[in-house]
Amino acid sequence: MFDFSASSPDCSVSIELYGSSDIFSEFGTKLLDFPQSINDVIELEQGKDRITADYLYLKAYISKSSGHSAINVVVNSAVGIPGPYRAEFGIVAEPAEINRLGQMLSGWDFQERPEMAWKVPSD
Numbered sequence: 001m002f003d004f005s006a007s008s009p010d011c012s013v014s015i016e017l018y019g020s021s022d023i024f025s026e027f028g029t030k031l032l033d034f035p036q037s038i039n040d041v042i043e044l045e046q047g048k049d050r051i052t053a054d055y056l057y058l059k060a061y062i063s064k065s066s067g068h069s070a071i072n073v074v075v076n077s078a079v080g081i082p083g084p085y086r087a088e089f090g091i092v093a094e095p096a097e098i099n100r101l102g103q104m105l106s107g108w109d110f111q112e113r114p115e116m117a118w119k120v121p122s123d
Helices: 022-031 095-106
Strands: 002-007 012-017 041-047 055-062 069-077 085-092
Touching: 002 069, 012 069, 012 085, 022 041, 022 095, 069 095
Parallel strands: none
Antiparallel strands: 002 012, 041 055, 055 069, 069 085
């Protein structure tokens, strides 16, 4: 089991998930070379389904309309107090910041350091 939290200036979410911590390492390795093109999309998906179970989805992408890079965060919690919830929001970040997240995740040792925080510099 692991806890995942994310926040933007407008939204914050946290969820407990079951699964392997390797998913973050694999996602991080893919982020190291992001983006390779304007159409580059890198995804992480953990959980059974998007509607009825605990679910986490992260997507690094380039917005075709603005040209900015961002990470889309989707969290669905089917249980717990105060009850089921779903949150979806984006975190705008320069490609170099997304690459830095990749470095942090690809070398992350859960046993040695159970918490890791990535903060995007504000404008």
